[in-house]
Amino acid sequence: MATKKKEEPVILITNDDGITAPGIRSLVEAARPLGKVVVVAPDKPQSGMGHAITIGTPLRMNKVEIFEGIEAWQTSGTPVDCVKLAVDKILHRKPDICLSGINHGANHSINVIYSGTMSAAMEASIESIPSIGFSLLDYRYEADFSAAIFYANKIIKMVLANKFDKHLLLNVNVPAVPKNEIKGIRICKQAYAKYKEEFDERKDPQGKKYYWLTGEFINFDKDKDTDVWALQHNYVSVVPVQFDLTNYALKKQLEKKNPFK
Amino acid sequence: MATKKKEEPVILITNDDGITAPGIRSLVEAARPLGKVVVVAPDKPQSGMGHAITIGTPLRMNKVEIFEGIEAWQTSGTPVDCVKLAVDKILHRKPDICLSGINHGANHSINVIYSGTMSAAMEASIESIPSIGFSLLDYRYEADFSAAIFYANKIIKMVLANKFDKHLLLNVNVPAVPKNEIKGIRICKQAYAKYKEEFDERKDPQGKKYYWLTGEFINFDKDKDTDVWALQHNYVSVVPVQFDLTNYALKKQLEKKNPFK
Numbered sequence: 001m002a003t004k005k006k007e008e009p010v011i012l013i014t015n016d017d018g019i020t021a022p023g024i025r026s027l028v029e030a031a032r033p034l035g036k037v038v039v040v041a042p043d044k045p046q047s048g049m050g051h052a053i054t055i056g057t058p059l060r061m062n063k064v065e066i067f068e069g070i071e072a073w074q075t076s077g078t079p080v081d082c083v084k085l086a087v088d089k090i091l092h093r094k095p096d097i098c099l100s101g102i103n104h105g106a107n108h109s110i111n112v113i114y115s116g117t118m119s120a121a122m123e124a125s126i127e128s129i130p131s132i133g134f135s136l137l138d139y140r141y142e143a144d145f146s147a148a149i150f151y152a153n154k155i156i157k158m159v160l161a162n163k164f165d166k167h168l169l170l171n172v173n174v175p176a177v178p179k180n181e182i183k184g185i186r187i188c189k190q191a192y193a194k195y196k197e198e199f200d201e202r203k204d205p206q207g208k209k210y211y212w213l214t215g216e217f218i219n220f221d222k223d224k225d226t227d228v229w230a231l232q233h234n235y236v237s238v239v240p241v242q243f244d245l246t247n248y249a250l251k252k253q254l255e256k257k258n259p260f261k
Numbered sequence: 262m263a264t265k266k267k268e269e270p271v272i273l274i275t276n277d278d279g280i281t282a283p284g285i286r287s288l289v290e291a292a293r294p295l296g297k298v299v300v301v302a303p304d305k306p307q308s309g310m311g312h313a314i315t316i317g318t319p320l321r322m323n324k325v326e327i328f329e330g331i332e333a334w335q336t337s338g339t340p341v342d343c344v345k346l347a348v349d350k351i352l353h354r355k356p357d358i359c360l361s362g363i364n365h366g367a368n369h370s371i372n373v374i375y376s377g378t379m380s381a382a383m384e385a386s387i388e389s390i391p392s393i394g395f396s397l398l399d400y401r402y403e404a405d406f407s408a409a410i411f412y413a414n415k416i417i418k419m420v421l422a423n424k425f426d427k428h429l430l431l432n433v434n435v436p437a438v439p440k441n442e443i444k445g446i447r448i449c450k451q452a453y454a455k456y457k458e459e460f461d462e463r464k465d466p467q468g469k470k471y472y473w474l475t476g477e478f479i480n481f482d483k484d485k486d487t488d489v490w491a492l493q494h495n496y497v498s499v500v501p502v503q504f505d506l507t508n509y510a511l512k513k514q515l516e517k518k519n520p521f522k
Contacts, residue, residue: 060469061470185521192505211321211350245374
């Protein structure tokens with residue numbers, strides 16, 4: 001028995017909605033049967049934090065007892081800080097896999113760039129920890145995570161069972177429909193779809209202007225292998241993601257004749 | 262004269278060190294001869310903010326008179342917010358080019374992901390505005406920006422003079438050496454080089470632990486076409502960057518036999 005325990009994969013779980021969000025509780029539920037789960041997550045919501053790290057202020061962390069039988073820590077940092085702290089100060093080793101989410105709301109298409117959920121997963125991938133970010137297309141606190149839990153469990157199990165690249169990084173989005181309406185899992189590319197932003201201009205009680213970010217979502221990408229297409233057709237989308245942002249096609253072009261000489 | 266004025270390119274400048282940083286003043290100096298410059302930048306330092314956007318709180322912006330003859334606005338938002346606000350509420354159009362920086366400190370290799378400077382430039386690129394992020398490898402407030410100004414001017418001029426893709430996005434880093442020691446400009450890829458993070462653990466006056474992020478920079482990439490190599494050899498590095506994070510090689514592999522079925 002002791003030997004078997006030792007072989008259990010160590011599963012680090014974080015998120016960007018904060019440690020008390022139902023989404024991270026759902027991810028713990030999905031991962032719990034598959035290994036030794038440790039949760040290290042922000043003590044407050046961090047949505048839209050992108051790949052922010054905390055460099056100007058010190059960080060705090062506290063052990064909390066909110067998941068039965070699961071070691072859990074809340075930190076004052078961002079999702080990316082949580083991954084860094086977990087490896088250096090809590091696990092004192094790299095976990096076998098890092099999971100982030102389940103995010104309350106979509107992280108498909110260009111959202112991968114703004115997403116704290118995906119940034120935490122990307123941080124792990126940079127550190128050679130295979131990682132997966134999960135998001136459900138439902139922003140509500142009371143969202144139904146049951147289908148997301150089912151598919152998260154399936155995908156985590158598959159990743160643990162196979163030898164993938166150590167930098168494996170997947171962006172998984174689950175449509176907000178009942179489980180029996182989901183048609184399966186599709187491997188996708190990131191759609192070129194984005195928000196057409198506008199700011200809602202208002203006046204405060206002192207008459208000074210202030211602005212709220214708002215916007216309409218537009219899909220410019222007509223291809224059928226995108227995450228947006230898959231989600232619109234009730235598939236779970238899986239986008240393999242990389243952290244090398246070099247535009248190699250353009251690099252080649254520019255190298256042919258360096259125009260900046 | 263009026264006609265000629267109309268043809269001047271509109272140049273949006275932002276940064277992540279805040280509107281009062283010497284770096285953005287240097288970038289204004291580099292760009293001023295090349296078009297109509299408008300500055301929209303954070304009212305305080307935002308380093309390490311990654312691609313953060315402000316969604317939970319409203320934004321403020323104020324016109325400021327700190328660059329002679331240049332329209333300038335400070336906002337309470339992140340660098341990415343500044344680009345969005347500039348297009349929607351200040352310029353009421355897309356600028357012809359967006360410039361970000363000059364950052365006090367390196368944004369080569371993996372730093373492109375954490376960098377507020379590069380995220381602002383990326384935001385512009387997503388919005389089909391050609392854009393360039395500039396960084397000088399000197400963190401100090403009193404850094405010597407003269408070589409950086411020279412090369413920024415040269416690169417901006419070249420980008421404005423040529424028809425590049427509307428999503429053109431360049432990450433430019435300038436070594437911290439006198440101008441006469443710089444050997445030229447090299448087109449590069451993003452190095453796989455990163456910080457080996459550690460947290461410095463301390464105790465506050467109440468005896469409670471807190472943590473400062475710290476770390477040692479390690480270059481794992483031995484290729485000679487990386488930005489780190491170029492900078493170590495006193496070249497200005499130019500990395501063409503893209504915002505499509507899809508790992509197409511892995512997508513192809515996974516599609517051959519979808520393991521998640």
